[in-house]
Amino acid sequence: LVKGLFIDTLPTQVRILNRKYQCTTPVSFVHIDCDIYDGARDVLFLLGSRFVPGTIIIFDELFNYPNYEAHEIKALFEFLSGSNLRLIPLDTGGTIELKPVQDTSIQSFAFVTDFGQVYG
Numbered sequence: 001l002v003k004g005l006f007i008d009t010l011p012t013q014v015r016i017l018n019r020k021y022q023c024t025t026p027v028s029f030v031h032i033d034c035d036i037y038d039g040a041r042d043v044l045f046l047l048g049s050r051f052v053p054g055t056i057i058i059f060d061e062l063f064n065y066p067n068y069e070a071h072e073i074k075a076l077f078e079f080l081s082g083s084n085l086r087l088i089p090l091d092t093g094g095t096i097e098l099k100p101v102q103d104t105s106i107q108s109f110a111f112v113t114d115f116g117q118v119y120g
Helices: 006-021 037-050 072-081
Strands: 027-032 051-059 086-089 109-114
Touching: 006 037, 027 037, 037 051, 037 072, 051 072
Parallel strands: 027 051
Antiparallel strands: 051 109, 086 109
16 A cells, blocks of 8 residues: 555556566556546556556446546546547446436446457
8 A cells, every 4th residue: 555646656656566577567457446536537647558458447436426527537538538448338236327316326337448459
């Protein structure tokens, strides 16, 4: 566990991993639980070049709370707009309502990455 803002701590941790393994370490799993735009944006843009096909990305509070449009989901849309990355949704375990609702509703959501390959 590293204490601090993602923008202040994540670059150093990534450099440590690169030195330890002597390569650019791919990211196969990321759980974004920062609740706010800046943190989600920083994680996506700092780690996004390391996503590989099959990377699992989980957002803890992607939607379903007041003003959700200004936070994690906004960062996700910005990141995707400059990327050829495609996200395939995984099951949330229940119904998704894209509007603010009570705290008992589902807010977490998971995706698996793909890079726009054509299958068939």
